[in-house]
Amino acid sequence: MIDFALQKTLHTAEGEMPFDVSAHIRKGQFVSLYGVSGAGKTSVLRMLAGLMKPDHGYVRVDGQLWYNGVENYQLPIQQRSIGFVFQDYALFPNMNVQENIAFALRRNESREIVEELLELTGLKNLANRKIQTLSGGQQQRVALARAIAKKPVLLLLDEPLSAVDSGMRAQLQETLLQVHKRFRLTTILVSHNADEIIRLSDVVIYLEGGKFRQQTTPAAFFLSGRETSGITGKVVSTEADGSVLVQVEGGMLRLPSPGETLFVNDKVDVSCNVNTYHLKRL
Numbered sequence: 001m002i003d004f005a006l007q008k009t010l011h012t013a014e015g016e017m018p019f020d021v022s023a024h025i026r027k028g029q030f031v032s033l034y035g036v037s038g039a040g041k042t043s044v045l046r047m048l049a050g051l052m053k054p055d056h057g058y059v060r061v062d063g064q065l066w067y068n069g070v071e072n073y074q075l076p077i078q079q080r081s082i083g084f085v086f087q088d089y090a091l092f093p094n095m096n097v098q099e100n101i102a103f104a105l106r107r108n109e110s111r112e113i114v115e116e117l118l119e120l121t122g123l124k125n126l127a128n129r130k131i132q133t134l135s136g137g138q139q140q141r142v143a144l145a146r147a148i149a150k151k152p153v154l155l156l157l158d159e160p161l162s163a164v165d166s167g168m169r170a171q172l173q174e175t176l177l178q179v180h181k182r183f184r185l186t187t188i189l190v191s192h193n194a195d196e197i198i199r200l201s202d203v204v205i206y207l208e209g210g211k212f213r214q215q216t217t218p219a220a221f222f223l224s225g226r227e228t229s230g231i232t233g234k235v236v237s238t239e240a241d242g243s244v245l246v247q248v249e250g251g252m253l254r255l256p257s258p259g260e261t262l263f264v265n266d267k268v269d270v271s272c273n274v275n276t277y278h279l280k281r282l
């Protein structure tokens with residue numbers, strides 16, 4: 001369980017912005033932070049990581065205090081069990097893929113996890129390649145594998161997929177899903193992409209002006225109560241249990257049986273009321 005309340009005066013181009021957020025995040029949850037540029041999403045990650053000091057509040061992770069504003073106590077960043085992946089991954093150029101992933105491990109720690117991560121992230125055949133010889137998407141996989149290698153209590157992802165093209169983005173989302181399924185790491189992702197958030201997360205937190213305005217399921221947040229969600233896709237297959245596989249921009253959604261009969265290649269609008277999805281042929 002991750003439990004925090006964070007307050008800080010942020011300095012924006014428009015002047016001071018009081019930042020004041022709090023949340024409880026259950027172990028193993030995948031949470032996305034969504035909001036316009038400057039809302040304070042990255043600040044949440046930086047404060048949880050210990051890279052930015054709040055003015056007040058607390059951060060409690062599995063019962064351990066990482067920050068306590070009352071006593072002005074900050075657990076140093078090296079002592080926080082965190083994996084962090086940014087948009088511009090900082091890998092070691094003089095090391096190969098395998099060495100980059102293993103770097104996070106302690107000297108006497110088993111290397112088994114490195115093998116498993118190479119396999120899981122599709123990097124096995126690139127294990128001995130130097131970092132500069134890899135594509136952006138491949139480097140982002142290495143960054144993800146390295147962040148996960150030490151099995152952190154908290155995985156923080158700051159728009160890790162925004163610098164790659166949509167095909168690579170869909171592949172990386174699939175990798176993230178696999179990794180989350182395998183390790184169930186409590187994960188907080190900053191993303192501007194609705195499809196991506198719907199595909200990956202259990203919970204979305206909407207930020208505006210340094211405050212958490214809404215915390216709900218991605219389906220309820222993005223698709224609820226609207227005649228049309230603006231998210232469209234193409235039916236890829238209809239399954240025996242009545243569910244439908246729909247290709248949307250960011251990847252694939254498996255949705256429950258729609259009211260009307262749909263066929264492969266039908267174009268559909270995806271919307272949702274509370275937690276019930278609706279598919280409408282366009």
Ligand SMILES: Nc1ncnc2c1ncn2[C@@H]1O[C@H](COP(=O)(O)OP(=O)(O)OP(=O)(O)O)[C@@H](O)[C@H]1O
Pocket residue numbers: 009010011012013035036037038039040041042043044052
């Ligand atoms: N250390 C700091 N002290 C005070 N203000 C800061 C500090 N770091 C960032 N800010 C300000 O806080 C505001 C929110 O920044 P933040 O990067 O958290 O927003 P964001 O929602 O992640 O934006 P984007 O989507 O563009 O990355 C910005 O106006 C920024 O200038």
